[in-house]
Amino acid sequence: MRTQSESRGEPSPLLELSAVSKSFGGVVAIENVDFQLYAGEIHGLVGENGAGKSTSMKIIAGVHSDYEGQMYVQGQPVHFKSAREALAAGIGMVHQELSTCPDLTVAENVFLGQQPLNRFGTIDWAFINHEAKRLIASLGLDIDPTATMGALPVGIQQLVELSRVLFSGARIIILDEPTSALSPPEVKRLFDVLRKIKADGRGIIFISHFLDDVLEISDTITVFRNGHKVATDPTASLTKDDMISNMIGRGSIGMHMGESADLKGDDAKPIVFEAEAISDGKQLRDVSLKLRAGEITGVYGFMGCGQIELARAAFGKIHLHKGRFMLDGQEISFRSTAAAKRHGMAFVPENRSMMLFRTEPIYKNVSIAILDRIHRLLLKPGTERSITKTHIDDLQIKTQGTDMDLGSLSGGNQQKVALAKWLTHLPRVLILSEPTRGMDVGAKEDVIRIVKGLRDRGVAILVLSSEPETILTLADRVTVLRKGVVAKEFNSGTIHKADLLSAA
Amino acid sequence: MTTPTPVVAGKLKSVLTDQLRNIAPVFTLLALVTFFSVAAPSFLTVDNFMNIMAQVSIIAIIAVGLTFVILTAEIDLSVAAIANAIGITVAYFTVQPDYVNIANLPMPGVIAIVLTVLAAFAFGLVTAFGVTWVGIPSFIMTLAMMQIANGVSALLVRGQIAYKFPDLVTTLGAGDLFGVRWTIIVAVLFLAVGYFVLKYTRYGRYVYMTGGNREAAEYSGVNVKFIIGSVMVICAVCTGIAGMLSVAYYGSAQQNQFDTYLLDAIAAVVVGGTSLFGGRGGIPNTIIGLLVLGVLNNGLDHVQIDSFLKILIRGLILLAALTINVYAQRLKENN
Numbered sequence: 086m087r088t089q090s091e092s093r094g095e096p097s098p099l100l101e102l103s104a105v106s107k108s109f110g111g112v113v114a115i116e117n118v119d120f121q122l123y124a125g126e127i128h129g130l131v132g133e134n135g136a137g138k139s140t141s142m143k144i145i146a147g148v149h150s151d152y153e154g155q156m157y158v159q160g161q162p163v164h165f166k167s168a169r170e171a172l173a174a175g176i177g178m179v180h181q182e183l184s185t186c187p188d189l190t191v192a193e194n195v196f197l198g199q200q201p202l203n204r205f206g207t208i209d210w211a212f213i214n215h216e217a218k219r220l221i222a223s224l225g226l227d228i229d230p231t232a233t234m235g236a237l238p239v240g241i242q243q244l245v246e247l248s249r250v251l252f253s254g255a256r257i258i259i260l261d262e263p264t265s266a267l268s269p270p271e272v273k274r275l276f277d278v279l280r281k282i283k284a285d286g287r288g289i290i291f292i293s294h295f296l297d298d299v300l301e302i303s304d305t306i307t308v309f310r311n312g313h314k315v316a317t318d319p320t321a322s323l324t325k326d327d328m329i330s331n332m333i334g335r336g337s338i339g340m341h342m343g344e345s346a347d348l349k350g351d352d353a354k355p356i357v358f359e360a361e362a363i364s365d366g367k368q369l370r371d372v373s374l375k376l377r378a379g380e381i382t383g384v385y386g387f388m389g390c391g392q393i394e395l396a397r398a399a400f401g402k403i404h405l406h407k408g409r410f411m412l413d414g415q416e417i418s419f420r421s422t423a424a425a426k427r428h429g430m431a432f433v434p435e436n437r438s439m440m441l442f443r444t445e446p447i448y449k450n451v452s453i454a455i456l457d458r459i460h461r462l463l464l465k466p467g468t469e470r471s472i473t474k475t476h477i478d479d480l481q482i483k484t485q486g487t488d489m490d491l492g493s494l495s496g497g498n499q500q501k502v503a504l505a506k507w508l509t510h511l512p513r514v515l516i517l518s519e520p521t522r523g524m525d526v527g528a529k530e531d532v533i534r535i536v537k538g539l540r541d542r543g544v545a546i547l548v549l550s551s552e553p554e555t556i557l558t559l560a561d562r563v564t565v566l567r568k569g570v571v572a573k574e575f576n577s578g579t580i581h582k583a584d585l586l587s588a589a
Numbered sequence: 590m591t592t593p594t595p596v597v598a599g600k601l602k603s604v605l606t607d608q609l610r611n612i613a614p615v616f617t618l619l620a621l622v623t624f625f626s627v628a629a630p631s632f633l634t635v636d637n638f639m640n641i642m643a644q645v646s647i648i649a650i651i652a653v654g655l656t657f658v659i660l661t662a663e664i665d666l667s668v669a670a671i672a673n674a675i676g677i678t679v680a681y682f683t684v685q686p687d688y689v690n691i692a693n694l695p696m697p698g699v700i701a702i703v704l705t706v707l708a709a710f711a712f713g714l715v716t717a718f719g720v721t722w723v724g725i726p727s728f729i730m731t732l733a734m735m736q737i738a739n740g741v742s743a744l745l746v747r748g749q750i751a752y753k754f755p756d757l758v759t760t761l762g763a764g765d766l767f768g769v770r771w772t773i774i775v776a777v778l779f780l781a782v783g784y785f786v787l788k789y790t791r792y793g794r795y796v797y798m799t800g801g802n803r804e805a806a807e808y809s810g811v812n813v814k815f816i817i818g819s820v821m822v823i824c825a826v827c828t829g830i831a832g833m834l835s836v837a838y839y840g841s842a843q844q845n846q847f848d849t850y851l852l853d854a855i856a857a858v859v860v861g862g863t864s865l866f867g868g869r870g871g872i873p874n875t876i877i878g879l880l881v882l883g884v885l886n887n888g889l890d891h892v893q894i895d896s897f898l899k900i901l902i903r904g905l906i907l908l909a910a911l912t913i914n915v916y917a918q919r920l921k922e923n924n
Contacts, residue, residue: 402807426810433808440808442801444868453798453809456791464789506809 097160099124099288100145100176100257105154107140109493114140115312118154122257122288127279129303129320130292132332133497133525136309138292142259145290146178147171158257177255181262181523185246187235192217194234195249220248224278240271244278251282258282259290262523264298268387276302294523296325308332332526346557350576354378356414357545358430358514360399363408368394368569371408376514376545381536383560384549385585391569392549393435396518399547400432401425412513426454429513433503435522435549440503443492447484447502448473450491454506476505480535497528504535515539516547521555533558553585610862610869610917614877614910617860621881625888632891639769645883646776647835649875651854653783654827656875657820659858660787661800662867663720663727665824669851670738671712672832673844677742679705679758679833680751680842691749698755702833709829710822712738717818727821742844750843754836762837772834779827784872796820800867856903857882860910866918881906 098121105118115137122128132138143149145156147165156163158174165171168178185194193200195217203209217230226244234242243263250258260279264272279289279302293299299306300320307317308331315331354377362371368391376382384392397403399410401419409416412428419425425432431454434440442450452459452469459468473487480501484494491502500520507515520536521529536559540546548559556563563575565588573588605612626633651668658665681693682701696704712734719730754762761771787793799806799816807813831850836842861878863870885906889899 400808421812421814422807423810423812423815431810438802439804441805442798442868445798445801449794449798453794453806453811456794460791462790462792464791464794 096123098122098157099159101157102141102145103155103157105141105144105152105156107144107149107152112493113312115309118314120307120314120317122290124256124286124288125283126304127283127289127291127302129299129306130290130309131294131296131299131306131328132309132315133527136332136525137312137314138309139261140312141309142178142261142290142292145171145257146176146259172253172255175254175256176259177250177253177257178259179243179246179250179261179263181265183239183242183246185234185242187233189234190231191221191228191234191237191245192230194245195220195230195252197249199253217248220252221245224248224251224281226274226278238271240267240275243267244275247278247282251287255287257288257290259292261292262294263291264293264295265523272298294525296328299328300325329526345579345581346560347579348560348562348575348577350380350562351377352576354380357412358399358547359411360395361409361411363395363398363410364406365394365398365403366406369398370569372566372569372571373408374547374564374571376547378545379540379543380561381540381546381548381559383556383563384547384566385551385553385556385563385588386566386572387551390551390566392551392566393518394569395566396432396434396516396547396549399425399514399516400430430516431507431512431514432516433500433507433518433520435519437496437499437503440506441491441499444490446488447477447482447491447494448487450502451476451505451509455509458510472509473505476502476508479508480505481531495528497524497531500524500528500532501535504532508535508539511539511542511544514545514547516549518549519551519555520548520559522550522552553582556585557582609920610864610914611874613913613917614860614862614874614881617906617910618877618881618884621884621888625884625891629888629891632888637887637891639773641880641883641887642773643770644887645857645879646770646772647831647838648850648853648857648882649776649879650779650831650834651824651828651850652857652875652879653779653872654820654824655854655858656783656863656870656872657787657796658727658824659855659863659865660796660867660870661817661820662803662865663817663820664855664865665716665727665731665821665828666851667712667716667731667734667738668824668828668854669847669849670735670742671709671825671828672835672850673847674712674738674741674745675705675709675829675832676836676846677745677751677842677844678708679754680836681745683751683753683755685751685753689749689751689753691746691751693745693751698757701755702757705833706826706829709826709832712829713822713825714818716825717821720821721814721818727817739844746843748844750841751836752841754833754842758833759837762834763840772838775830775834779830780872780876783875787871792816792819797868800864800869802868852907853882856907856910859914860907862910862914862917864918865911865914869918878910 100122102118102120106116107114118141120141130138144152147168147170150166163174186197192214196213200208201212214230221228228241234245263275267275283289291299291303303320305317306320306323306328308315308328310332356375357378358376360372360374362373364370372395384395386392394403398405401422401424411417417428448469451473459465470487477484477487482498482501484498491499517536521532524532536546548556550556563580564571565573565585631637651672655665655668679701682696682704684695685691685693716730716734719725720727761775764771766774787796795811795816799811799813803813835847857878858875859865860881861870861874863874885903889902
């Protein structure tokens with residue numbers, strides 16, 4: 086069977102998937118997916134976690150080679166066995182976690198793996214620096230090619246990685262969550278660059294949970310749900326509500342979630358944990374914060390504003406330079422994360438791999454934080470499993486059982502496991518860094534429900550996020566951090582997304 | 590299910606992927622035993638089996654400690670040197686014959702043993718301090734400890750050879766119980782305790798989880814510095830006890846006596862399939878690794894092979910095991 090698009094007499098697509106299916110050990114990841122990407126098009130890809138976006142893209146990029154169905158690049162049938170083959174065929178991917186070398190220069194990163202040599206067989210530095218500069222300038226950017234990569238903001242690093250993909254000759258570029266770590270001006274700059282690339286006649290696949298970003302930059306949008314492609318429409322004919330209802334397939338509930346919030350800070354509630362003018366000697370300067378029992382305190386700020394350090398300092402991972410922490414009115418200093426845990430602190434970091442053991446069964450992932458409560462000396466796997474089973478049911482974690490490897494779960498379900506760790510014995514203070522980042526709508530709602538449930542049971546919760554929606558959905562009070570300093574506090578009244586963005 | 594076959598095949602594949610590191614060493618062992626049994630009639634006898642056990646028993650005690658260390662994704666390169674230093678220490682605390690010219694410090698046997706075990710403990714503490722507190726990678730830290738332990742050995746014996754050890758040490762190292770060498774009994778005891786601790790205790794789980802993902806363990810409230818420090822101490826104490834039994838076994842204590850122990854102990858753990866990246870493997874793997882090593886060393890003697898070639902063959906077997914080890918890890922992670 087030949088492609089539908091040709092039969093309609095349209096130009097042949099740069100890339101086409103025809104009836105592609107892929108399953109992992111009996112679990113269907115995608116089924117019968119048709120997809121076309123045209124030259125000069127930015128194609129937005131949205132869907133909940135586990136909907137099949139990543140699997141489809143990994144097939145395109147040559148990561149998964151055993152699939153059913155057919156893929157065409159510029160009309161030619163292809164079947165990539167490796168990412169290298171896909172790259173050779175002009176398919177490049179920029180991952181959410183950047184794969185740049187922080188200790189090398191910008192130019193070295195652009196030419197990584199294909200350094201041009203001069204006639205002596207050594208690296209032609211003059212040429213590299215000059216070409217890198219030219220290449221980057223052609224994207225409308227001005228970056229010093231001799232600057233060290235690690236010293237640059239993450240948004241610039243991302244653009245350098247994009248330049249590398251372009252330099253390698255990619256005609257088809259896949260961007261996975263490119264805006265999640267960027268501030269609004271950085272997003273704008275990225276979009277300018279993408280429009281330039283598009284004008285060259287290349288095709289871009291833009292995967293994102295930020296629907297506003299997708300609506301702004303895409304020409305066409307494809308929605309995935311439960312391993313199927315639900316719809317492909319021109320962006321002009323779509324609204325955010327349409328997309329959401331396609332994504333979740335159950336009307337668009339909560340679509341305005343997180344645009345504004347009524348804060349309910351209550352000064353009568355007892356203060357459990359307090360930071361007094363803390364500094365870590367690097368990111369944080371004189372940050373003060375009060376966490377009250379039964380309240381969620383949100384800390385908002387762009388990436389790199391110091392939230393990550395604040396969370397780690399409170400959990401005993403980073404030591405203070407100045408200032409102090411108070412727990413129940415007593416000054417306290419945690420020598421280790423184990424000490425913090427003993428005092429009833431709990432922490433879920435922003436990156437799931439920091440919290441979870443991918444190749445271990447789910448029950449070991451859950452029980453690791455409570456083994457000391459189950460038995461001082463011995464393991465009781467039966468108890469561990471039954472506790473885990475309870476959490477799997479309560480939190481609606483989708484899995485075949487407590488002994489499945491954690492790695493077999495989707496991102497949202499992994500996040501629930503990370504939370505479940507701390508739920509068996511209620512912590513006094515729960516610190517959540519980016520609790521809903523990279524999650525689909527359904528899983529997000531579940532996590533929000535779980536966190537609010539904990540608050541109502543009296544836990545003092547600290548939520549740190551660079552997504553205003555997360556903060557506005559969860560927080561009873563908000564502290565805005567800007568470059569390591571408290572920029573503004575909101576304790577009551579109605580606040581809007583714009584208030585947060587302007588304060589940060 | 591419309592297509593049951595691929596599903597079953599997929600399951601089988603995933604089990605194999607999962608278990609490659611455990612299956613490969615068992616097959617290696619079976620292949621070696623089969624080969625030597627056919628090649629040399631003297632190989633497959635009860636006497637020879639007890640020989641093999643005796644030959645690996647002291648390495649086994651070191652390997653128990655090293656299994657803990659490697660499970661946390663650390664390494665200890667000082668085991669041979671510490672075994673040597675501790676063997677010499679116990680001799681240093683014992684009355685030596687007149688012709689041994691060592692300025693030693695004789696003590697009653699029990700006190701000598703206690704002090705010696707404490708010395709092993711102290712070696713472990715220094716390593717633990719360097720690795721966890723100072724933050725020196727264990728690879729380098731234990732290299733330094735190797736040199737330090739060698740220095741201690743040199744200072745204590747000053748080129749001499751000591752021949753006397755506390756009676757208990759001599760019995761355990763060189764004696765037997767109803768025809769079974771005490772070293773075998775001690776080794777089995779260590780393996781059993783090691784197995785129990787790793788498999789059934791909270792501490793054991795922490796060792797595995799710290800090796801599996803150190804950051805995640807730390808953010809789950811595990812005191813990873815304590816875990817890593819303690820495995821270094823456990824390893825040093827196991828090594829020290831092996832060193833004491835070993836000098837008694839050979840009947841003498843001198844410098845550079847146990848240089849082959851380092852490679853043998855690491856080889857036993859790794860050949861058995863315990864992951865060098867931490868978090869996978871354990872005592873059963875180490876037991877298989879010890880048997881592979883013992884059968885190989887012993888079998889090569891039975892087939893009368895060129896003793897220089899023997900060294901090369903051991904190296905090649907180790908390389909093959911390392912390849913499988915790394916390959917198994919990759920399979921598991923890509924799964």
